[in-house]
Amino acid sequence: MLAEFASAVEAVRAAVDIQNDLAERSLDLPENNKMRFRIGINLGDVLSDGGNLFGDGVNIAVRLEGVAEPGGVCLSSSVYEHVERKLPLPYVDIGPQRLKNIARPIHAFRVSIPWTSENLLSITAIHTFATNWLAPRLGAFQTAHRDLELRLEVMSRVVDFAREPFDVGIRAGNGRWPGLVSHELMAEEFAPFCSPDFLAGAGNISAPSDLLALPLLRDDDWWRAWFKAAGFADSEPKISSAVFFNTQIVVSQAALAGQGVALLTPAFFAPDIKAGRLVQLFNVIARNGTSLWLVYPEERENSRKIRAFREWLLDEIQRAR
Numbered sequence: 001m002l003a004e005f006a007s008a009v010e011a012v013r014a015a016v017d018i019q020n021d022l023a024e025r026s027l028d029l030p031e032n033n034k035m036r037f038r039i040g041i042n043l044g045d046v047l048s049d050g051g052n053l054f055g056d057g058v059n060i061a062v063r064l065e066g067v068a069e070p071g072g073v074c075l076s077s078s079v080y081e082h083v084e085r086k087l088p089l090p091y092v093d094i095g096p097q098r099l100k101n102i103a104r105p106i107h108a109f110r111v112s113i114p115w116t117s118e119n120l121l122s123i124t125a126i127h128t129f130a131t132n133w134l135a136p137r138l139g140a141f142q143t144a145h146r147d148l149e150l151r152l153e154v155m156s157r158v159v160d161f162a163r164e165p166f167d168v169g170i171r172a173g174n175g176r177w178p179g180l181v182s183h184e185l186m187a188e189e190f191a192p193f194c195s196p197d198f199l200a201g202a203g204n205i206s207a208p209s210d211l212l213a214l215p216l217l218r219d220d221d222w223w224r225a226w227f228k229a230a231g232f233a234d235s236e237p238k239i240s241s242a243v244f245f246n247t248q249i250v251v252s253q254a255a256l257a258g259q260g261v262a263l264l265t266p267a268f269f270a271p272d273i274k275a276g277r278l279v280q281l282f283n284v285i286a287r288n289g290t291s292l293w294l295v296y297p298e299e300r301e302n303s304r305k306i307r308a309f310r311e312w313l314l315d316e317i318q319r320a321r
Contacts, residue, residue, distance in 0.1 A: 002061075008078075012075065019071055019113055020113065036070035037070075037071070039073045040067065041076070042079060059101065064097075066099075067108055076108060091111060092112055095107065119147055120150075121149070121150050121306075122151045123168050124155055126154070127248075128247055130152060131249060135152065138152070167303070168296045172292055173293060175291065181296055181298055182293045183294040184293055186292050188291060191263065192226065194260065194279055194281065195257070197258045208231070215259065215260030217261060218245070225288050230282060255278065
C-alpha cells in the first residue's frame, strides 16, 4: 500500500496511529495470528501517472519499509529532520543503510513505539490518588504480573483514549462517559485535618463553627459541603483563608507545615494520620457527590492486561476499606 501526504509530520503521525491501532486490535490474538506491518517514510519528489506514484522518493520509502521492524516505522533522515522537534517520539538512529536499487546509502531512523507492546500497560490518573494511593501499591501488581511493564502518567485533564496512547484511566466524575466502561473505586470524601503543632496553638476547637476563626486552606466548595454535613446552620460560611491550592498533595503539605486546616481524603493520607502527623478535627466526613472511577474503552474490556489490572485494583480497593 502506498500513501502520499502533504507534510512529513502528518505522514509520521498517521503511521504511528496505524501501528498503534493494529497492535491494539490484535492484542488478545495468539502470536501466530497477529498482523504486523512495516512502514517506510521518505520525503522526496514523486511522479504521478494515472493515479500511480513513481520516482526515487517512492523507491526509497519502499526500501525503508523493509528496514522497519515488524509493527514499526522507519524514516529517512529528510523526514526525521522535519519531525524530530515537532513529534515527541523515541527515535533510534540506525545510520546509513544500503538499499536495493538505490545508488547512495540512505541515513535512516526507526521510530520506537513502546505503547504498541501487549506487555506495556499505560495508566493515566489524577494527582493525589496516583501519588499517595496507587504508586505505593503498584509494586504488588508488578510482582504478580512480571510479564507486564507499567507506565503511569499523572495529570488532571481527561484523556482521549481514541487519540492518546493510554490503556486505562482513573478520573473523578459521575461515571458516565460515552464509549467507556467505568468501575467505581471510591467516593470523593473529605474531613478537616491539621498538624499537632497547629492544633496546640489554635486554642479551643469544640464545634465546627470554631474553624471559621482559623486559616482554612481552601477549596471553597469542599468547605461549604463539609460545614453542611457538620450541621452548620449558615449555608454560606465565610472562609477566612485567601490561599487556594489545586491539589490535595499541595494543601496537605501546607497543613503539615502548620499553615492551617485542610480538607483531605483520609484514604490518601493514612500513613500521616497513623503516624500522628495529621490530626482529624471532627468525626464528620463529607462527600461532594462525585467518585473516583477506573475507566477504559468498551472495545478493550477483554484485553488481557486491562483485565489483570482491573481485577487487581478492585481487589486492592476492597482490601483498603
